[in-house]
Amino acid sequence: MGPPASLASPSVVGAGSAAGSPTRPRPHAAAAAMAALLGPAGRFRWRVRAVPGGARGAAGRQCYDLLVIGGGSGGLACAKEAAQLGKKVAVVDYVEPSPRGTRWGLGGTCVNVGCIPKKLMHQAALLGGMIHDASHYGWKVAQPLHDWGKMAEAVQNHVKSLNWGHRVQLQDRKVKYFNFKASFVNPHMVCGVSKGGEETLLSADHIVIATGGRPRYPTHIEDALEYGITSDDIFWLKESPGKTLVVGASYVALECAGFLTGLGLDTTVMIRSVPLRAFDQQMASLVTEHMAVHGTRILRGCTPLRVEKLSDGRLQVTWVDLASDKKDTGTFDTVLWAIGRVPETRGLNLEKAGVRTNPNTQKILVDAQEATSVPHIYAIGDVAEVRPAPLPAPTPSPDPVPPPCGSQGLCAEPQEDLASPPPPCSSSLWTGGRTRGHRPQILP
Numbered sequence: 001m002g003p004p005a006s007l008a009s010p011s012v013v014g015a016g017s018a019a020g021s022p023t024r025p026r027p028h029a030a031a032a033a034m035a036a037l038l039g040p041a042g043r044f045r046w047r048v049r050a051v052p053g054g055a056r057g058a059a060g061r062q063c064y065d066l067l068v069i070g071g072g073s074g075g076l077a078c079a080k081e082a083a084q085l086g087k088k089v090a091v092v093d094y095v096e097p098s099p100r101g102t103r104w105g106l107g108g109t110c111v112n113v114g115c116i117p118k119k120l121m122h123q124a125a126l127l128g129g130m131i132h133d134a135s136h137y138g139w140k141v142a143q144p145l146h147d148w149g150k151m152a153e154a155v156q157n158h159v160k161s162l163n164w165g166h167r168v169q170l171q172d173r174k175v176k177y178f179n180f181k182a183s184f185v186n187p188h189m190v191c192g193v194s195k196g197g198e199e200t201l202l203s204a205d206h207i208v209i210a211t212g213g214r215p216r217y218p219t220h221i222e223d224a225l226e227y228g229i230t231s232d233d234i235f236w237l238k239e240s241p242g243k244t245l246v247v248g249a250s251y252v253a254l255e256c257a258g259f260l261t262g263l264g265l266d267t268t269v270m271i272r273s274v275p276l277r278a279f280d281q282q283m284a285s286l287v288t289e290h291m292a293v294h295g296t297r298i299l300r301g302c303t304p305l306r307v308e309k310l311s312d313g314r315l316q317v318t319w320v321d322l323a324s325d326k327k328d329t330g331t332f333d334t335v336l337w338a339i340g341r342v343p344e345t346r347g348l349n350l351e352k353a354g355v356r357t358n359p360n361t362q363k364i365l366v367d368a369q370e371a372t373s374v375p376h377i378y379a380i381g382d383v384a385e386v387r388p389a390p391l392p393a394p395t396p397s398p399d400p401v402p403p404p405c406g407s408q409g410l411c412a413e414p415q416e417d418l419a420s421p422p423p424p425c426s427s428s429l430w431t432g433g434r435t436r437g438h439r440p441q442i443l444p
Contacts, residue, residue, distance in 0.1 A: 072108020125262025
């Protein structure tokens with residue numbers, strides 16, 4: 001299948017985007033949060049509750065039925081659904097520039113620095129491979145040369161068209177959009193600060209936090225922020241990254257390394273332990289073997305120690321082999337950190353709202369209905385972490401029943417995920433090791 005029409009013609013406005021992000025939010029999270037807000041008849045579960053400080057109706061303050069903090073896949077879906085039900089809704093979204101200064105528009109990780117640009121660059125790599133293989137089928141074609149700048153311009157224009165499309169959709173549904181950084185003042189109120197420093201107070205009966213996550217930088221390497229980039233930057237580079245070292249073993253790391261190799265760039269992946277840990281390991285081995293055969297250099301059992309900038313502008317990386325304790329060095333044009341993600345909870349002042357987080361992961365603790373420790377505040381997507389609940393006592397049932405699934409909760413069955421290092425590999429998040437003992441129920 002060819003590239004979307006808006007990639008071939010960047011002026012075409014996209015109507016939407018694929019759901020998800022490099023860390024893959026739980027399926028139907030926005031729908032579950034909306035179900036939690038709604039009663040059996042599809043109406044909001046209003047609670048009689050006064051806003052502290054007399055905020056409602058106060059001068060200079062804007063009041064809403066629902067306030068969504070975060071303009072990614074989950075936040076936008078939740079806001080549009082609530083507006084369609086006739087509620088007064090506002091979306092607050094702000095992108096903190098990456099250490100390299102990269103910023104983007106409305107749509108979240110998936111649209112701007114995740115699924116969409118990744119799939120387009122992956123497609124560009126596959127096209128190059130097809131041209132290369134064409135000679136074996138009788139086609140007389142010259143060896144392909146890739147123009148990174150031309151591809152990047154087309155991809156970025158397509159992403160910008162999706163940004164605009166989301167703005168139009170919010171306007172059509174009469175959802176108020178605020179482009180500013182929000183933080184809680186109290187459980188029902190947030191303060192938004194615009195780029196110019198102007199403050200706006202917003203209050204709401206219900207609040208949904210959908211701020212997602214951002215790439216993690218290594219803390220043990222000096223100048224990691226200055227000399228390295230992440231997935232927040234790779235898709236917005238105007239010029240080719242050149243010879244690249246990708247540090248990490250996640251699917252984000254392998255996806256980026258895969259399309260960089262496919263575009264003809266000298267690419268190395270440095271893996272400390274197990275590649276694609278959350279995936280079936282037989283499939284993970286096949287993926288890394290395929291990548292190695294097709295030109296990606298893979299350093300296993302290694303971890304970087306330092307990064308230094310040379311006089312010619314290139315980067316010298318020193319690493320250690322954990323098995324032999326032997327050190328080695330290499331020179332690269334770009335170092336891409338892909339060692340995980342952290343939830344975007346900094347600066348939200350969650351303590352002022354009484355919202356609890358996991359002190360280890362900094363994610364917001366939620367129950368099965370996406371509700372936080374504050375009943376009218378919800379969290380969805382990558383920023384949320386489900387609180388473990390005690391298992392109920394088993395009750396005998398004469399007939400097998402399907403897993404709980406419906407308007408008031410999430411389906412409990414294993415869900416599929418898709419990673420796209422060449423070749424694309426579909427794998428259940430419940431890997432072979434995790435599903436041992438899991439007996440699917442076969443219904444008549």
